[in-house]
Amino acid sequence: MHELGITQNLLNLAVQYAEPAGARRITALHLVIGELSSVVDDSVRFYWEFLSQGTIAQGAALHFERIPATFECRDCGAVFPRNANFMCPACRSDRVQVKQGEEFYLKSIEVEE
Amino acid sequence: MPEIPVIRNIMSINDALAAAVRRQLDAAGVLALNIMASPGAGKTSVIMRTVETLKSEMTIAALDGDIATVDVEKIARTGIRVALINTGGNCHLDANMMTSALSSLDLTGVDLLLVENVGNLICPAAFELGTHYNVVIASVPEGDDKPYKYPAMYRGADVLLLNKIDMLPYQEFDLAYFRHGVEVLNPGLAFLPLSARTGEGFDAWLDWVRAAVARQRASIAPSGKPGVSQA
């Protein structure tokens, strides 16, 4: 449900970049979102339909680039997807760390001038 | 169709507001804590016990993000300044709500501001408030798998309290498993097991608060340069 606030931030950010570029319309947004960011795509789309109405971003397509969460073992160097116990599946070490999955940014927008 | 590169955190607009809140708090010499937990983990009881013990040493105020006034009334009975942040049923506080809530709270002479966030482990993690530290409260009855299920909340924590440790003998709670998940997500995170009911472990938490308040005071007093650095 926090997607409402997130989507509002997203819309404001897109407009903030489109207006100085002289864009008449925003036609698409490219988002990069890591698995650890806990954002539900469908929920963002739902709020987007509603919030973008009457703005220069009305009807813009949302493209989600999803980055899976991965962990890295500090003992054997293995890189592996998130699992239930945060342990290295290769050497069973518990000395692991988060490698990726926290991405949460607007990469670019497509506009009509 | 032209493409404009952006590459900015989606929350950058909220974060700019949060930075303004931080400057306001620093200018007032206030150390602010964002207290997050799932419902029933004991946010209000930790706050109550903290206030009851520390209010003779420092001036404390509270902001309570809630849809009901039950907790606010409880906190108000301790005699400190408290204001409700009406979230309108929202699942988290954000920097914008903080901005308006601060305008309704007199910060004069306040040393410590406790901000009680809305109870859940997902949504509050996405929104910086401008507070100095994120305090996450877990509790024994919730189970030992919470870090594995809600990684974002634990990634963003500056201090972690494990409440209701008086219930450890009666619950299946693997402390080592819990700590392992926390350590992977947030290496070296300050971890303070305690019970707001019995008071066990509470002194370590109070000392953590005292030290944070002292750092904020020290950062303002001698040089006239407000602001604490956040690790």
Ligand SMILES: [Zn+2]
């Ligand atoms: Zn390994």
